[in-house]
Amino acid sequence: MSELSQRPVAVRTESLTKRFGPVTAVDGIDLEVREGDVYGFLGANGSGKTTTVRMLLGLVLPTSGRVEVLGEPMPSAWRRVLPQVGAMIEGPAAYGQLSGRRNLALFDAMAADGDRASRARRVDDALEQVGLGGVDKRPVRAYSLGMRQRLGLAGALLRRPRLLVLDEPTNGLDPQGIQEIRRLLLELNAAGTTVVVSSHLLAEIEQTCTRVGVLDRGRLVLQDELDDLRRxxxxxxxxxxxxxxxxxxxxxxxxxxxxxxxxxxxxxxxxxxxxxxxxxxxxxxxxxxxRRLEDVVLAATRAGSDRFDRPDRPDRPDRPDREEVAG
Amino acid sequence: MIPVELSKLLRSRRTWMTIAMIDALPALVAVLLAVTDLGPRPGTGPAFLSAVLTDGTLYPLAALAIVLPLFLPIAVALTAGEAVAGEAQQGTLRYLLVRPVGRVRLLVAKLVASMVFVVLAVLVVAATAYVLGVLLLGDESITVTGPTTSVSGTALSTPELVARTGLAFGYAILCMLGVACVALFLSTVVRTPAAAAFGTLGLLVGSTVLLTLDAAQVLHPYLPTRYWIAFVDLFRDPILWRDIVRGTLLQLAYVVVFLGAAWASFATKDVSD
Known part of the structure; x- marks a missing residue:
C-alpha cells in the first residue's frame, strides 16, 4: 500500500457530476488512478462510464466537480494534457474514403506537436504494434470491425502517450485479437504507460487490471485494488x-x-x-x-440500467446468490 | 489544422465534382447562346447575359450572375454545413478534439476550407466563362475593337473592366462567406450535416420569397440575399455604391453574428456523438 500511495496521481476526480437535463448521468464520483495502474472501469451499459471518460478528455463539460488528469485541471489545461493522452472513445472512427495509414498521418498532422519528420515512422510503428503493419492501401471503409478497432488503437498509440484511455477496446475482436490486445496493454503498462480501460466485460477487466472502479447508475460504488477485492x-x-x-x-x-x-x-x-x-x-x-470479480460487482450494483421495469411490478427477478449456486 | 482541412478538401473527389457541376451550367448557357445566337433582350434574364453576345469578355460576369443565386449557395451550405455535424456523424469529431485540436481552431479551419472551396469554384467558373466567352461569343467586339460598354452605356477601358470584375468576384465571395457562417453555426447545433445545409438553404429561400413581398418591405434591408446581385452596380458609370456598401455591411453583420453564435455554441457543447 505504501508503494501505491507514493506514485503520483494520473487521474483524479472530485464529486464529478454531469446532468443532461433532468437525468443525472454521473453523480458525484471520486475516481483515483495512480500512474502505472491498469485501471478497470466497470459498469453496466448506461451506468455513466462513457460520459465519465468523455469528461476526463474534455469532450463533455462537467455540471459540477473537478477533473485532474496528469496533474493538471481538465478541461482548462487541455493544451498541455491531451498531447500526453491516447484515447479510444466508444469505438473507433476514421475517414472511410482514406487508407488507415493516411488516416493516422492526417490525425497526426492535426495537432501542432505532430512532428513531421518522424510521422511516417511513428505511423508505421503504431500500425505494427496493433498488428496492422502489413495493411494495404484499401480505404478504411472496406475494413472489418476488428481492423477498425485495431486502427483506433493505433491512433491512440501514435503519440506514445503517458496515459491511455480506452473505452471497450476489444469490441469486435475475435478471441485471438482480444488476447493480443490484452498482451499489448500489459506490455505498454510494463513500459510505464498508465492505462484506463472501461468495459462491461468482467473477464476482460479481471485479466488485465490492477485496480477496479465500478459505476452503478452514475455512482462509483466500488474502487479498490483487484487483489484486495479477490481476497x-x-x-x-x-x-x-x-x-x-x-x-x-x-x-x-x-x-x-x-x-x-x-x-x-x-x-x-x-x-x-x-x-x-x-x-x-x-x-x-x-x-x-x-471471490470472483463478478460476485463482487454484482453485489455492489443493481440490474443493468438499460433495464426499465414497470413501476407497478417493482420486483426484479432476484439474482442467484452464492448459496443458491453452490447448493 | 488549416493545412489538414485544405488537404482533405483538395484531395476529395466530391470537391471537384461539385465544382464541375457548378461550372456546367454557365458552360451550357454559353454553348446555347453561341449556337442559337438568341440572347435575352436587354433588361431581361440574368445580368449581363444580353451584353455577352456582343462582348464575350463580359461572360465571366454573366456566369457569376448565373451561379450566384442558387448553385454557389447550395454548394457552400453543403460544404460548411458538414463542418462540425459531418465530423460528429462520422465519429471523428471526438478524435479531432482529443488529438487535441482546439474548438476555435477547428471552426476557423472549417470556415477557411469552405471559403477556399468558394474561391476555387468562383475562379474555375470565371476562367471557363472567359475562355468560352472569347471562343464562342462576342465576335462583334473583336471586329469593332471598341472598348466594352458599361451597363449605363458609357465606355469602360480594359484595366477598369478587370478591376471592376475583380471587385465583383470579391463581393460575391463575401456574400458566400455570409452563407458559410450561417451553415457553420447550424452545423454546431444540429446532429446531421444535411440538416445544417437545408436549414441554411431554408433561410436563403425564405429570404428570396420575402423579397418579392411588398408586405415584408420593412425586413428587406436585413434579408441575406437582398444585395447579392448588387455587384451589377459596379459596372454602372459612375459606380452606384449605395447597394454595394449596404450589402457589404449586411454580409459582415451576418458573418459576425453567426460566427459568434457558432463559437458560443461549439465552445460549450458536450460532444457526445
Whole structure:
C-alpha cells in the first residue's frame, strides 16, 4: 500500500457530476488512478462510464466537480494534457474514403506537436504494434470491425502517450485479437504507460487490471485494488463422490452442498483435506474459495440500467446468490 | 489544422465534382447562346447575359450572375454545413478534439476550407466563362475593337473592366462567406450535416420569397440575399455604391453574428456523438 500511495496521481476526480437535463448521468464520483495502474472501469451499459471518460478528455463539460488528469485541471489545461493522452472513445472512427495509414498521418498532422519528420515512422510503428503493419492501401471503409478497432488503437498509440484511455477496446475482436490486445496493454503498462480501460466485460477487466472502479447508475460504488477485492472468502470449496460421508464428518461447518460439491466454512483447504482423507473420504478437488470479480460487482450494483421495469411490478427477478449456486 | 482541412478538401473527389457541376451550367448557357445566337433582350434574364453576345469578355460576369443565386449557395451550405455535424456523424469529431485540436481552431479551419472551396469554384467558373466567352461569343467586339460598354452605356477601358470584375468576384465571395457562417453555426447545433445545409438553404429561400413581398418591405434591408446581385452596380458609370456598401455591411453583420453564435455554441457543447 505504501508503494501505491507514493506514485503520483494520473487521474483524479472530485464529486464529478454531469446532468443532461433532468437525468443525472454521473453523480458525484471520486475516481483515483495512480500512474502505472491498469485501471478497470466497470459498469453496466448506461451506468455513466462513457460520459465519465468523455469528461476526463474534455469532450463533455462537467455540471459540477473537478477533473485532474496528469496533474493538471481538465478541461482548462487541455493544451498541455491531451498531447500526453491516447484515447479510444466508444469505438473507433476514421475517414472511410482514406487508407488507415493516411488516416493516422492526417490525425497526426492535426495537432501542432505532430512532428513531421518522424510521422511516417511513428505511423508505421503504431500500425505494427496493433498488428496492422502489413495493411494495404484499401480505404478504411472496406475494413472489418476488428481492423477498425485495431486502427483506433493505433491512433491512440501514435503519440506514445503517458496515459491511455480506452473505452471497450476489444469490441469486435475475435478471441485471438482480444488476447493480443490484452498482451499489448500489459506490455505498454510494463513500459510505464498508465492505462484506463472501461468495459462491461468482467473477464476482460479481471485479466488485465490492477485496480477496479465500478459505476452503478452514475455512482462509483466500488474502487479498490483487484487483489484486495479477490481476497479469499474464508470458505473451502471441494468436490467429492462421497458427499454423505463428508457431510457427516464436517457437520455444521458445511455452508451449502449439492450431490457432489460442498462449501465449508474454514479458511484452510489443506487442513480440511487432511481430515477428509484421513477418514477415507475421496476428494476430487479442493481449494480456498476466492471471490470472483463478478460476485463482487454484482453485489455492489443493481440490474443493468438499460433495464426499465414497470413501476407497478417493482420486483426484479432476484439474482442467484452464492448459496443458491453452490447448493 | 488549416493545412489538414485544405488537404482533405483538395484531395476529395466530391470537391471537384461539385465544382464541375457548378461550372456546367454557365458552360451550357454559353454553348446555347453561341449556337442559337438568341440572347435575352436587354433588361431581361440574368445580368449581363444580353451584353455577352456582343462582348464575350463580359461572360465571366454573366456566369457569376448565373451561379450566384442558387448553385454557389447550395454548394457552400453543403460544404460548411458538414463542418462540425459531418465530423460528429462520422465519429471523428471526438478524435479531432482529443488529438487535441482546439474548438476555435477547428471552426476557423472549417470556415477557411469552405471559403477556399468558394474561391476555387468562383475562379474555375470565371476562367471557363472567359475562355468560352472569347471562343464562342462576342465576335462583334473583336471586329469593332471598341472598348466594352458599361451597363449605363458609357465606355469602360480594359484595366477598369478587370478591376471592376475583380471587385465583383470579391463581393460575391463575401456574400458566400455570409452563407458559410450561417451553415457553420447550424452545423454546431444540429446532429446531421444535411440538416445544417437545408436549414441554411431554408433561410436563403425564405429570404428570396420575402423579397418579392411588398408586405415584408420593412425586413428587406436585413434579408441575406437582398444585395447579392448588387455587384451589377459596379459596372454602372459612375459606380452606384449605395447597394454595394449596404450589402457589404449586411454580409459582415451576418458573418459576425453567426460566427459568434457558432463559437458560443461549439465552445460549450458536450460532444457526445
Amino acid at each position: 479469499p472468502t474464508g470458505h473451502v470449496e471441494l468436490t467429492t463422490p462421497d458427499v454423505g460421508h463428508a457431510l457427516g464428518l464436517l457437520g455444521g461447518t458445511v455452508v451449502a452442498h449439492d450431490d457432489q460439491r460442498l462449501l465449508v466454512r474454514d479458511p484452510d483447504p489443506a487442513a480440511v483435506n487432511a481430515r477428509l482423507v484421513a477418514a477415507g473420504v475421496r476428494v476430487t478437488s479442493i481449494a480456498a474459495e476466492v
